[in-house]
Amino acid sequence: MEILKPAIAGTLESSDVQVAVEPIEEGVEIYLESSVMNQYGRQIKDTVLQTLERLGVDKVRITVLDKGALDCTIKARVECAVFRSCGASDANIPWGGVIR
């Protein structure tokens, strides 16, 4: 998928994660903040990168503000932000997510 415009998903509530994506020329740039950084920072980064990979996104700047979300939530928020950025959330949304 191609990031066409900036998009955002999720909130800053406890146990949620806010994910923002924007288009860039080349590569994947990730910025991550987390309330559980010292114990889960690397796992969150890996989850975000794997999700992007499975969505076929290879050009994106992604900002992840995590408030202790579980992996399933992180995947869903990343997926949603990507869908919104390329108009895929306008119709025929794959409810439940494509990323399992």
Next chain:
Amino acid sequence: MKNAVGREIPDFLLKDGREVYQGKNYMDGKYIQKASPRTRRYEKPQESKLVETLADALRQCGARSGMTFSFHHHLRDGDYVVNMVMKAAIEELGLEDLTIAASSLGNAHDPIADYIEQGKVIGIQTSGIRGRMGEVVSAGKLKTPAIIRSHGGRPRAIEGGEVHIDIAFIAAPTSDCVGNCRGIGGKSNCGSMGYAMTDAKYADHVVVVTDCLVDFPNMPASVEAIDVDAVVVVDSIGNPKKIASAAARISQNPRDLMMAENVAKVIASTPYFKEGFSFQTGVGGPSLAANLFLEKYMDERNIKMGWAIGGICGPMVELLKKGKVGKVIDVQDFDLDAVNSINQTPNHFEMSASQYANPANKGAFVNKLDFVVLAALEIDTGFNVNVLTGSDGVLRGAPGGHPDTAAGAKCCIIVTPLIRGRMATVCEHVVTVTTPGDCVDVLVTDYGIAVNPLRPDLIECLDKAGIPHVTVEELKEKAYSLVGRPDDLQWEDEVVAVLEARDGTILDVVRKIRPYTLYRD
């Protein structure tokens, strides 16, 4: 050297006879040499001990650099006294190298973090450490490692002379002109003043700070004039709204209620649940709600609680007024219902911290406890509990009376949700051991109950009552299956805080946290 809970204690801390934690009741039968305070004689009758300002009081008590000042935390997050006194000592008298020995410190004391960074405060001895102070100490900015003690460990250390208090400051809701203090009758009431009592008896000098001067004699006094050097009247000793909450409300959260109901079930399944049983509970959601369900079982079996101790709040006072508990003995009050009840409601008494929880006297109240219900930030598969450090390794909690009541009670129940957000409460190794696992008997979570294998008798009780339970390992695996296995925290060698077990041995240390990087080396 490794201690009995498997923690590596650096050798440099093990001097002057200091030992590592050896297990419960290790010091039983040993002797303690009590310190004898050197106090000033006031033989010539004084009409009044009032002095104009804190600075004057400090001068009168011979305050100088390098001294240890003590404080008590009954004003909780509303306290103004610690900051006021330290400001006068450092900014007006120009003192340095000061140590603060407090029964606890909290978010109200953020300004002290600046004095730590400036090197004016070089030592902290406390139960609780939070907010900015926790952050700067965790960052290694305090000159000497902070010493963390339980509420029972503190009076032990004071009485044994391990902490020598040069000047004790008593935050008094009311005082008369010679220093008889009470926690009620003023505008910033806190009820019990139990944590201040040992300080007043063992300090070289005692200064009372009050915002409500009352007629002599202010009786019955929590801190007595015979121990007081000076009385200072200030505009306000604290913010009443933050001293005592309106009323500690019982949680409506269904998860809390479910856990509380299971706690009551466990209690009712043991042989200690009989006429005259004794009880203490924390004020956290599920712990407090346990009161409610316990009352049901008490009615069902037609039994009454003999006595309750602790930090006291409204629901316990309610039970007392209904005649369902015989006596309430109180070291600290959390809400206005409790504040307004102490020494007013018949059979609601005040006690000192030493009487409450000191392991080195001849039998504190905790030793007679049947049940205690407590919370935890983390609990590991050895039943060790952490209530001090966050999941990032930063100091932001307090052992309080947790280790004391757990060690004393016949049945110690920890109640906590299995996970909080992404943090596994039940884990492999807690960040810091604040209550050793040999003192913890039952763990109640929202995903199941586990009993410490050290207590086969309790396992039998639960089985007989048909209460399902699992192993603590199963609970841990369940937690990790939900949130993932956490990375280990990364530490520097530098010790920023020493955690004393209640008996004075070393239970654990907190080290400086190493900055986290997103990339594995």
